[in-house]
Amino acid sequence: MDIIKDYTQRVTNAQQQADKFKELANGYSLMRLVVFALLVLALYFAITLDDFTVLAISFIISLFCFAWLVSRQSVFEKQKRYFLDLKKVNENEIESILNYSNIYDNGSRFADDRHFYSADLDIFGNASLFQLLNRAATPTGNEKLAGWLSAPAEKEVILARQEAIKELSSKNAWKLEMQALLLFANKAETNQLKNLFVYLHIPLALPGEKWLGIYAKIAPYLLVLLIIASYFFPVLRTVAVLVGLFNLGIVSSKASYIKKADLIAGKIGDTLNNYAIVFEKIEKEQWASGYCKNLVERLATGNTSAQIKELSGLINKLNYHLNLIVGFVLNVFFLWDIRQIIAIENWKRNNDKNLEAAFDVIAAYEALVSLASLHINYPDWCFPEIADGPAYTLTAKGLAHPLISRAKRIENDYELDSAFNIDIITGSNMAGKSTFLRTAGINTVMALCGAPVCAQHMKVSVMTILSYMRIKDSLNESTSTFKAELDRLQMLLKAVESDQKIFFLIDEMLRGTNSVDKYLGSKAVIERLIGKKAVGMVATHDLQIAELEKKYPAYIRNFYFDIQVVNGEMLFDYKMKHGECKTFNASLLLKQIGIDVEAE
Structure with a gap:
């Protein structure tokens, strides 16, 4: 609190x-x-x-x-x-x-x-x-x-x-x-920055850019000189008007190029200024961690905020033409629009390569800030140790699901310490098998991206989770549940044969077929995984699968979640224990909805 x-x-x-x-x-x-x-x-x-x-x-x-x-x-x-x-x-x-x-x-x-x-x-x-x-x-x-x-x-x-x-x-x-x-x-247009990056990488190719740039610098002095001289020599008034019209004509002749620049860049001037403030905040902070220091070093030697401010200023100056009166005066005297698009082109030539890398730094800080929010908001969560070695490690004390509220979540301990094992988890319906698999999986994902985990202590190898849980059919792809399961199994078998270190999570394998084929198929898959020295967890209602521990005592381990039935009421503790489950509750659950199951 x-x-x-x-x-x-x-x-x-x-x-x-x-x-x-x-x-x-x-x-x-x-x-x-x-x-x-x-x-x-x-x-x-x-x-x-x-x-x-x-x-x-x-x-x-x-x-x-x-x-x-x-x-x-x-x-x-x-x-x-x-x-x-x-x-x-x-x-x-x-x-x-x-x-x-x-x-x-x-x-x-x-x-x-x-x-x-x-x-x-x-x-x-x-x-x-x-x-x-x-x-x-x-x-x-x-x-x-x-x-x-x-x-x-x-x-x-x-x-x-x-x-x-x-x-x-x-x-x-x-x-x-x-x-x-x-x-x-947070609510800005998704492609706004991407469009800017594309624009910055494509030259405007303004014809006559060099002489236009020179003339735009001379033009205001020339016109002001003619206006002052016309006070003494009235005949020059006509010349001054013609020069002004000539200036407007030049700007009008390049209208398509100005519009092209304005279409993308013109809408993002204020936004870039906001980003410049963010860059400045990152640059000015004192960092001790190597990761943050390396990010700041990527910001163009600490000058990115100034560069972004400069671009923002140029784009906002281009937007002066949105005021018709101001735009008219500026273009008559300064060829304003041409001056600004040339200045933007010069900026692009000098800085466009650094911009995307700079915004990637902001993205990295946002990702770090996101993970830091967990450490700040849940100070009792821990940072996991990262294990080395060819074997698999996933040990945890007080492991719980981060998406379940503190008042409702149940903590469990688990230990796979530098080993190669497949754990068979049996248990009743709603006893916690699937939740535990997801708990182990989601915390491992968090651990291996650098985040704190919902546990008192955790140690884990660098490995890739591969899950087999919510298998769904697809009418659009004409895929049955069984076919979807086969596709997932094929993905798993292909993955364990690769160089990746795979930790699999299987929840009720081959549920889309009959019980005999389900058992025989599940047994064959697990034995295939043992042969590949694959590691993971398999949750199942099928007690026959648990018998594999007798055949492969060095590789298979049995765990279970059980229930206590007291006066016909089911009590769950959601705690994982060693061994096989002996108590199941399907008949009790059916009875609660009015269906009696007779024993044969």
Whole structure:
């Protein structure tokens, strides 16, 4: 509850700051009205006194005052939005702990029934691991985190991520501020940055760019000189007008190139400025972990924020033409649009190669921040040890399912210590076999991406989980349940023959056929897996499968989940024990819905 109190205090502080900046913004808005009223009053006196000088001076002063007030109000509005976003991310942490809800994406687009384990272990989608831990607002951050959860990392990478997550967990204020700064991207267009990257890699190929750049620098001086000279030599007024029209003609002749640049870049100027602030926050923080240090070193020698700000500024300057009057004046004097697209092209030539790598750094930090949220919110979870050696290790004390609430989840111990074993798990319906398989699987996935796990202690080898659990038929693909099971078995057998270290989780094999074929087929598959020195767990109701321990005592181990029946009531403890299950409950469950099963 201490962390919830901390988040609650942060929510209160953020709201107070948001209210303060809202009041300041409203004050400056009122001052803008006062300035406008004074300008109207000055206009009245100018007309009354028939003095143009009063009007001109009043207009210039009012214009500068108004612009300054707008600028200050904009700063306060931005600060207000920031603190409201900070409040939102803190509230989200509270809701995540209490109700497993999340304002961030649940990763449903990454779901894949053909993946080795993600569908069976609830890695993506509603009520998934991704929904629990995701704090990535950007599309690239979501993709990075999904990639980490979709395959195990190397031991060195896992240990480096663990170190980085611990460091980020000690910087919770920094972490939450980072989330607040990036929250704008949570609902942004998915392809916005991808389109920008494509645009930056494709040259605009503006014809005559070199001489246009030279003329654009000369043009304003030439036109101003002609306007001043025309005061003394009226004949030059026509020349000045012609030069202005010539400038507009040049801009109009390049309209297709300007539109091409504006189509992609023009919409992202403010967004890039937001990202520049994020880059600056990363660059300025002092990092101790090697993983975070390496990420910062990739940010173009610590100057990425300045580069992104520069590009943002160029794009926002290009957008001045959206105001027709301002755009007309700027293009007449400065060939403004041409100057900006040339400047953007020069920026692209010097910086385009670094940009995607820089945004990948933000994605990596978002993935780390996501995993750090687990360590902060659940400090009793542990970071697992990563085992070496050719054999398999998966030992755990107090192992529980992270997606089951603390009040309901049951802890179990398990030990596979540098060995080659297949564990047969028997038990009654609803006794906990499938949940334990998923518990072992999902915690292993978390461990091998660098995250803390829902256990008191855990040690695990770097290995790939392959699950055989939720086998579904498919009408679209004309696939029966049995055919789907055969496809999954083929995937498993092919995987164990590869160089990968596979740890399989099988829940009730070959359920889509009759009991005789089911037993004979399951027995044959397990013996084939033994022959391949494969390692994993098999949950089954078939006690005959448990007899394999007698034939392969060095390889097969039996475990079970049982029930206690007291006065016709079933009591579950959901604790795994050594040996075979002797108590089953199918007849009792049928009886509860009105079906009596007679013993033969």
